[in-house]
Amino acid sequence: MQGKIIKGIAGFYYVYVRGRGIYECKARGAFRKKKIKPVAGDAVEIEITDPVDAEGNIVSIAERRSLLIRPAVANVDQALVIFAARKPMPNFNLLDRFLVMMEQAEIPTTILFNKVDLVDREEIERIRRIYAASAYPIHFMSAKENLGLDEIRRQLSNRTTTVAGPSGVGKSSLINRLQSATRMQTAGISVKLGRGRHTTRHSELIPLEGEPSAVGGCLNTGGKGEAEPSGGTGDPVGRFLVNRHFIEDEARVLEEDSPEMICEEIRGRYQGARGFIVDTPGFSSLYVPDFEKEDLAFYFPEFLPYMNACRFQPCTHTHEPQCAVRKALDRGKISKSRYDSYLQMYEELSERRRY
Secondary structure, eight states, X not given: OEEEEEEEETTEEEEEETTTEEEEEEEOHHHHHTTOOOOBTOEEEEEEEETTTTXXXXXXXXXXXXXXXXXXXXXXXXXXXXXXXXXXXXXXXXXXXXXXXXXXXXXXXXXXXXXXXXSOHHHHHHHHHHHGGGTOOEEEOBTTTTBSHHHHHHHHTTSEEEEEOOTTSSHHHHHHHHOTTOOOOXXXXXXXXXXXXXXXXXXXXXXXXXXXXXXXXXXXXXXXXXXXXXXXTTEETTEEEEOHHHHHHHHHHHTOOOHXXXXXXXXXXXXXXXXXXXXXXXXXXXXXXXXOGGXXXXXXXXXXXXXXXXXXXXXXXXXXXXXXXXXXXXXXXXOHHHHHHHHHHHHHHHHHHHO
């Protein structure tokens, strides 16, 4: 039976099997021996160990199209990097680190600035100019005011999109708007620090809102003996099984006491999904991925048109005379903010190689 890992918690992996349900699975010991760890987004094959309680084991992991280590998620089609235009103020160096991480993973990325209701047009244009030469699609929206949501919905439709960004920028609020059935915990901003409090604890694939499914019904596996076995497998006939622990976890999020209602909510959400959005834990800092410092420039798209014109090859673009990248900086073709991020990351990579 094939499915997709939608989240993993404390060694348990919840696997969505289209048309069948959500199963709680463990990874076989062979994965640990091979130092392979399943992650959200993995396409897996499972064997059922308890068809009544919707439990099983992961027996194989399909080849991954893409893999991010931090946050840990596989097989995403695109990334949406979210920052706030204000409260907290955008940390452009941190944003650039996210972009480098996605470039290294070869994941197409869109930049999204939330809370534009808190800034004026001049500030929006200033932010836009910083990334104009990088060719990243950039959007401005307000989850609070429902501004710009339709455009984002179109971009996310029928794709698996990882959402990344620091805490407090409105990731959970955005996902709530995109998926009305998911009322994620949202946190305020620490006034003293001007930074968000973490609300997301693990990477999770959340189904994007689509057409409600009317096929079959939903069975909460906490109520044994309520369905008839079928085909010698023990699976309930025509029912969408949801493991009871998954329902209990969802109950805390949805603030709903009825397992039956939660089960039906889950069934409708997953069966009618039009793509997935991967919510990931927020970051207040981000390491520089482990690669050679000479490769860093290739992860800044606006550098690429000029790199071959540098007098010295290879060129670090930090101090060499007749460096075409630095000349482009002087002419305003590359933003100083982006170049400063490059210099800081280059120095960090240089220091790392010394030890």
